[in-house]
Amino acid sequence: MAKARRVTSIDVAKEAGVSQTTVSYVLNNVPHQKISEETRQRIFAAVEKLGYTPSAAARTLRLGRSDIVLLLMPDLPLGSTAIELIEYLTAGLERHGLSVVTRIESGRTVATLWKDLAPAAVVSFAPVAKQHRADMRAAGTYVVNVWGDSDGEPNVMTRGQVRVGRMQIEHLVAQGHVRVGYAAPADARMRAFLDPRLEGVRQGCADHGLASPSVREVALDTEAAAAAARAWREEGVTAVCAFNDEVAIALLAGLRAAGLAAPADLAVIGVDDTPMARFAEPPLTTINQHMEAVAAELADTVLTGLERPDARRPAPPESATLVIRRSA
Amino acid sequence: MAKARRVTSIDVAKEAGVSQTTVSYVLNNVPHQKISEETRQRIFAAVEKLGYTPSAAARTLRLGRSDIVLLLMPDLPLGSTAIELIEYLTAGLERHGLSVVTRIESGRTVATLWKDLAPAAVVSFAPVAKQHRADMRAAGTYVVNVWGDSDGEPNVMTRGQVRVGRMQIEHLVAQGHVRVGYAAPADARMRAFLDPRLEGVRQGCADHGLASPSVREVALDTEAAAAAARAWREEGVTAVCAFNDEVAIALLAGLRAAGLAAPADLAVIGVDDTPMARFAEPPLTTINQHMEAVAAELADTVLTGLERPDARRPAPPESATLVIRRSA
DNA sequence: CCACCGTGCTGAATCGTATCAGCGGAGGGG
DNA sequence: CCCCTCCGCTGATACGATTCAGCACGGTGG
Known part of the structure; x- marks a missing residue:
């Protein structure tokens, strides 16, 4: 069989009995170009019939x-x-x-x-x-x-991340904690998310008249996590906001290794509600971010930036919820 | 400032004092087109000087x-x-x-x-x-x-996955286990990886004269995992190969919930050596796949398929190792 | 001395789209 | 009756690369 040739806008034009220019105008909804409704329909019919798909490469080149x-x-x-x-x-x-x-x-x-x-x-x-x-x-x-x-x-993300940090603190305060710590990831690549979340925690502390959180890096290593846990205990810290579930789970492992228990000796709260969070020992209390809302906001930003104003839709208001398990 | 025009191959041709055709021949190393070394160099120099980058869109279109x-x-x-x-x-x-x-x-x-x-x-x-x-x-x-x-x-992947399954069994056999189970993921989307890994386990069992593994689905849910653990115990199963670390960790959580302990009551071995594996309770024994080797094999397949024969390189032989921790 | 061939290069067509400039005809105003 | 405007549409060109066909020139064989 002959190597199937691509269906082009010229084919569509022939089929519909118009010029290629007109096809382009119709398919792109070019403003200020008056095309009769009848012609439009003929073109759409031809597109359908021939199964026309525009060449992205040609568009891009042009x-x-x-x-x-x-x-x-x-x-x-x-x-x-x-x-x-x-x-x-x-x-x-x-x-x-x-x-x-x-x-x-x-x-x-x-x-x-x-x-x-x-x-x-x-x-x-x-x-x-x-x-x-x-x-x-x-x-x-x-x-x-x-x-x-x-x-x-x-x-777009910063604001939501600050809010997540505040939510962690809200929960700990509600549980009666007064002296809190913050478990930062050792991986520097996380900085962009760390900063706003930590900022949220700081704001929350300030709002409730608590001292600023004692920040420690918790590497993904049981011994290191155990050491951090002991250090916090000595400072009188009773609860820790972890940067995310991963760090939180490492910290829980550290606690066990140090012979301590959550939440009695040190309460731990994570962020993300990872599938693994529920299997932690004890099951991890965490913040579940509603990605649909975040994604919608992000999509909106892009569309607005590209000046496709038809696209706006209000972002859903609530974008995170607290998932209470047993670690805090 | 004027909207900077793109540097095209025509600009390069002018700069080097040759035709655009020649530029294309040189840059694409077109075989059977003899171009003098001197001209080649002039063109490369021009490319460098002007900072020319070919237009991917035009290439694609053509x-x-x-x-x-x-x-x-x-x-x-x-x-x-x-x-x-x-x-x-x-x-x-x-x-x-x-x-x-x-x-x-x-x-x-x-x-x-x-x-x-x-x-x-x-x-x-x-x-x-x-x-x-x-x-x-x-x-x-x-x-x-x-x-x-x-x-x-x-x-390309199947063969390696079968091997991974065999490696799980090898370890369990070495530990003296005789009656084994297989923990499959509940998520059907994993089927493609499940099948070869399970096949490997089956082969391993056959090789060592063991009965075929007792396969159970383990959902990512503590209660479900506990139930599966109890069921295996009743069958006399003493060790379980998990599809991956995620399933393995869920199973470990289930064991704790059922008042059982790994590896004494049921040994568990995973696949992947996830960062979380070391924080499991007890730390998870697992198989670490060497992705560099796998990727190399995959890249090779693609390059060969695209007929760029210059690309072949032998894939490294070893592509997975056993990581012994405490769960098996 | 002529025919022929290989070397090193060039001209022009082509891929499929968007868009500028313009054209015929109908309708309205003077 | 003529001029002008607006509607609905078309012709031609540009985007930047690849590639086919061919050209000039110098050397070689007969």
Whole structure:
């Protein structure tokens, strides 16, 4: 069989008995171009009949930018929370004709990929050099930097993360704790999320007249975690907000190793509600972030940035809930 | 400032004082086109001087296929094992001019994305409808289906997964166990990995003259896991191979809830060596897969499939090791 | 001396879309 | 009756690469 030729807009034009220009106008809803309703329908019918799909490559070549949104993720395990976020974001943007692809970022190969894809927007959960960001913006790519480099860039995540930190403290205060600690991850790549969450905890402490939390790094290592636990105990700390469930679980393991028990000796609260959280010993109290809401907000930011104003929808108000188990 | 125009191969041609055709020949190493060494150098110099980068869109339009490799992942948490695999694969293919992007697959929107990207190859860890695969192949995309649908498609992962299952059994046998169980995940999306691993366990049992393993589903729920543990005990099972660390950790939680202890009452061995494995109670014995080797094999498959024969390198022989902790 | 061939290079067509500039005809105002 | 405007549509070009066909030139064989 002959190598099937692609169906082009010219084929559609022939089928509908109009010019290729008209087909393009109709399919792109070009404003200020009056096309009769009858012609429109003929064209849509032809598209349907021939199974026409526009060539993304040709579009990209002509317009200088594709309909792709590049999502940059750090080279860290993506928990169910992150996966959920990606899925909702993908679905949300797909609805507006944008395709999301993800790149797990380990180094500085973004530039190459960016040139290859010519994406309409880049959403980055991974750190990107300021220079790169500037280059992309200069070339017309809309860049959403989820990492708040505090340089006044659009940043949708920060606010929610602060709130998560506050929620941790609210629960501990409600349980009567007065002297609290904060378990930070040893992995520096987490900084972008650490900062706002910790800030939320600090704010919460201030609001309730508590002293600022005693911050310690808790490495993913039982001995190190045990040492941290003992140190907190000596300071009189009775409860610890962990950066996330992973850190929290490590800390629980450390407690057991140190012959201590949660929540009696030290209460622990995590963030994420990982599938593993319920199997911890004791089962982990944690904060469950509603990724659908977060993703919606993120999608909104992108669409607005790309000036597709038809897209706005109010973000659901509640975006996190407390999951009480036994560790705090 | 004037909107910076793109540097094209025509600019390079002018700078080097040759035709654009020649530039293309040189940059693509077109065989059977003799270009003098001197001209080559002039062109490379011009490329360097002007900072020329070929337009991927134009290439794609002309060739009908891009230099992108689309990696399809299921919408499951990507543990550090998976992330590592992705990273190594990305790095390995990048070396040969291929850009890897990932799509977290939840539904059937692959087709759209595939058309948008016109990828050179698709590597799928997620199930893809047979029809889709056929379409892609018909259009010239090289498809690697890691899910072995047993329809004779290239499948690099299966063999290694079988080996992993065997390794689990080897350890248990060495510990003197005779009657073993297999803890399967409740999530059906894991089937593709479950089947070969379980097959490996079965083979191992046969080799050592043991009865076939007693297979039970272990949901990620403490009560369900406890029930499964009790059931195995009643059968006389003394050790269980878990599908992965996640299932293994759930099972350990179930054991504690049932008042049983690992490994005395029931030994448990996982797969993956998740970061959480060492914090389990008791710390989990597991199999650590060497993703670098797996990724290398996968990259090799893709490159061979795309007929870039320069790329072959022998895959490292060892690709998994046993990590002994305390649960088995 | 002519025919022929290989070397090193060039001209022009092509991929499929978006968009600028313009064209015929109908209708209205003077 | 003529001019002008607006509607609905079309022709032609550009985007930036690959590649087919072919050209000039110098050397070699007959």
